[in-house]
Amino acid sequence: MITFKEAYQRVLDYPLNFGVERVPLLQxxxxxxxxxxxxDRDFPPFDRATKDGIAIQYSALVQTRHQFVIEGEAAAGMPQQQLHNAENCLEVMTGAVVPKHTDTVIMYEHITIENGKATIHETVKKGQNIHYQGSDEKRGxxxxxxxxxxxxxxxxxxxxxxxxxxxxxGLPKVCTIATGNELVDIDTFPELHQIRKSNGITLEAALSKLSITSTSLHVLDDKQVIQKELGKALIENDVLLLSGGVSKGKFDFIPEVMEELGVEKIFHRVAQRPGKPFWFGIHKELKTVIFSFPGNPVSTFANYHLYFLPWLHTCWGIPVTQNFAKLSVELEITPPLTRFIQVKIERKEATVWAAPVDENGSGDLTSLAKADGFICLEPKDAVYGVGELVQLIETR
Structure with missing residues (x-):
């Protein structure tokens, strides 16, 4: 059994390259x-009026008076208009090209218009209400x-x-695989000894947030069936996300089958809770990576966010960011396991606070709906105090 930090680094050591593709903008x-x-051009591409009102040449305001004859108007979408007499003005609309020979825009709220003349009632600053060409971005x-x-x-x-x-x-080809005789379809009412296939649906929904459309597979606890189905899935996919079949039970065949299929085990079992039986490997010839999570719902959900998402970001060459929160309560984490505790977060001013949610272990599926994420707590002798900064893995 290895530590969480060792497992995390080993996962990141095996990125894949999914290439690139060109897609329509809306996709x-x-x-x-x-x-x-x-x-592709300056932004804005021209001196743009930011208010509805009139455009003037500021020097005329200084040298003459506060009343201007209106020569015409300039609206958004019109080619640039021109002021012919410097002592006059043009009405101008928001988004219009500032007329030639004008350099200041006064909004309607600061003028009155009567008999074709605009009278200014407020102090004017040269260049006001103009969004200048290239002031946001220059071409190139x-x-x-x-x-x-x-x-x-x-x-x-x-x-x-x-x-x-x-x-x-590019996006990876991903297959979510659930194992177990106890699983039934979600539209089936289970017998007392059965449960619905929630883990696979959860993983598919999480993948859809990344625009990854995955395939799904359910295999029964039969070694020959598992070997046949996984052998095909290894060939057809870049990534297999499994839930179940990796503990020490009599019907947990996944580690054995993976070895027989030529998959190299990178590690099995991590000193963490939840998700201790996590199995990770790679088929180097097929270039397929396998994340085999424990079957408990919280374990599967946690390991997806702890390992798969950072691994995928590494594959895409984008930074794996770390977020932090302050604890709202004291917590004691004794060796040897790293703990991932579900929390509700609250943002107060510039600080994120995390408080544990009530849960009944890694099989408590409903707790996932109450939590915003997990906090990572390494084992240590001293308690984690109120206000202590800890790593936060958000899942919302």
Missing amino acids: STNRILAEAITA AIILSKGTKITPAEIGVMASVGTSNVLVK
Whole structure:
């Protein structure tokens, strides 16, 4: 049995390369950029009016008076208009190109218009209410870096620079595999000795947040059946995510079958709770990585976030970030196991506080719906005190 830190590092030591692909912009949500996006022109591309009102030449305001004859108007979408007489003004709308020979915009709220003339009632500052060309980004500037996760905000940015198709990191082919004779379909009412297939559904839902559409498989506790089905799955997928079959029970065949299928065991059993029986390996010839999690729901869910997600980020070449929270209560964690405790978090000003949720062990599926994530507590002699900073793994 190895420590959590050793297991974590060994998992990250076996990344895969899934390549890149170009997809339509609207299909890129939650994907990872595989190219830098640059501005194809200045942003904004022209001096832009930020208020509805009038555009004037500031020097005329200083040298003459506060009343200006209105020559015409400039609206958004119109080519640049021109002020012909420096002592006059043009009405201008938000988003319009600031007219030629004008350099200041005064909003309607600060003027009155009567008989074709605009009278200014407020103090005016030269250049006010103008968003200047290139003040956001210059043409050619990198506006989205390679490795950025694409959200609706990034979609909007790329649309503004004409990126209709975008290069993104490739997605792995993933199969979620549940083992056990006790499992039945979720639309079946189980007998007293049965449970529904919740682990596989949970993993599929988690993968969908990454835009990964996985396949699923349920294998019974029969060694020959398991070997046949896993042998096929190894060939067809980049990643296998298993739940169950890795403990020390009489029908826990996964470690033995993996060895017979040519999978190299990297480790089996980690000094952690939940998820101690976790098995990890790789089929080097097929380039398939296997995460075999314990069958308890909390164990499967925890190990997915503790190991698979950081591993996938490593595969994509993006940083694995660490978050922290302060404890709301004292906790004692005695050797030798690293503990992952489900918590509810509360944000107060700039601080994140974590408080344990009530749970009844790693089989308590309903506790997952109460928690925002896990805190990582290494074993130590002293208690973890209130306010102590600990690692936080958010799952929401």
